[in-house]
Amino acid sequence: DAKTTQPNSMESNEEEPVHLPCNHSTISGTDYIHWYRQLPSQGPEYVIHGLTSNVNNRMASLAIAEDRKSSTLILHRATLRDAAVYYCILRDLHYQLIWGAGTKLIIKP
Amino acid sequence: EAQVTQNPRYLITVTGKKLTVTCSQNMNHEYMSWYRQDPGLGLRQIYYSMNVEVTDKGDVPEGYKVSRKEKRNFPLILESPSPNQTSLYFCASSLAPVAEDYEQYFGPGTRLTVT
Numbered sequence: 001d002a003k004t005t006q007p008n009s010m011e012s013n014e015e016e017p018v019h020l021p022c023n024h025s026t027i028s029g030t031d032y033i034h035w036y037r038q039l040p041s042q043g044p045e046y047v048i049h050g051l052t053s054n055v056n057n058r059m060a061s062l063a064i065a066e067d068r069k070s071s072t073l074i075l076h077r078a079t080l081r082d083a084a085v086y087y088c089i090l091r092d093l094h095y096q097l098i099w100g101a102g103t104k105l106i107i108k109p
Numbered sequence: 110e111a112q113v114t115q116n117p118r119y120l121i122t123v124t125g126k127k128l129t130v131t132c133s134q135n136m137n138h139e140y141m142s143w144y145r146q147d148p149g150l151g152l153r154q155i156y157y158s159m160n161v162e163v164t165d166k167g168d169v170p171e172g173y174k175v176s177r178k179e180k181r182n183f184p185l186i187l188e189s190p191s192p193n194q195t196s197l198y199f200c201a202s203s204l205a206p207v208a209e210d211y212e213q214y215f216g217p218g219t220r221l222t223v224t
Contacts (some may be wrong), residue, residue, distance in 0.1 A: 043113075
């Protein structure tokens with residue numbers, strides 16, 4: 001199963017951009033890269049996903065390396081409400097998402 | 110409002126007393142699944158369902174049962190709960206199996222304690 005590696009935690013200042021890295025060196029050619037986040041005391045929520053090209057939506061941007069072995073979730077202007085655990089996830093052979101421990105993002109006012 | 114609902118949100122029970130956690134979605138999603146979340150272990154899938162009457166085991170199915178008799182409902186059944194099933198449980202749904210473009214929608218969670 002393809003796995004991902006993320007830092008355990010990161011800190012950022014409010015209203016500054018945040019770059020959350022993810023390594024997935026065993027990714028296969030057809031695996032999509034998904035990002036979810038989990039705010040305190042809530043269920044996970046979808047953030048963004050991509051295959052090869054960089055992706056943008058109202059929440060974030062996803063930058064995918066040319067060799068697809070790593071990706072970066074970009075929050076352009078972090079707010080206190082963005083404090084959460086961010087999960088970088090790949091799909092396994094059975095189309096299921098394999099969740100790791102994620103990165104706990106701490107936003108400092 | 111599109112949502113996944115779970116009931117109850119909190120449950121304390123004793124070992125061996127059968128319980129059911131309900132899950133319902135109002136988005137006409139085909140795919141539904143159950144996860145448990147334990148500290149330091151992330152989310153682990155218990156069971157999933159591709160459609161009505163189609164269910165399959167996830168990574169940690171032991172001690173759990175599910176059924177999918179209607180498209181909108183996917184209850185999780187613990188026939189004889191044990192303390193190691195104390196956990197935070199999430200139900201999720203998506204338009205189709207999460208192979209490519211389909212995001213999963215998660216419920217608010219059910220915190221279960223088995224004493």
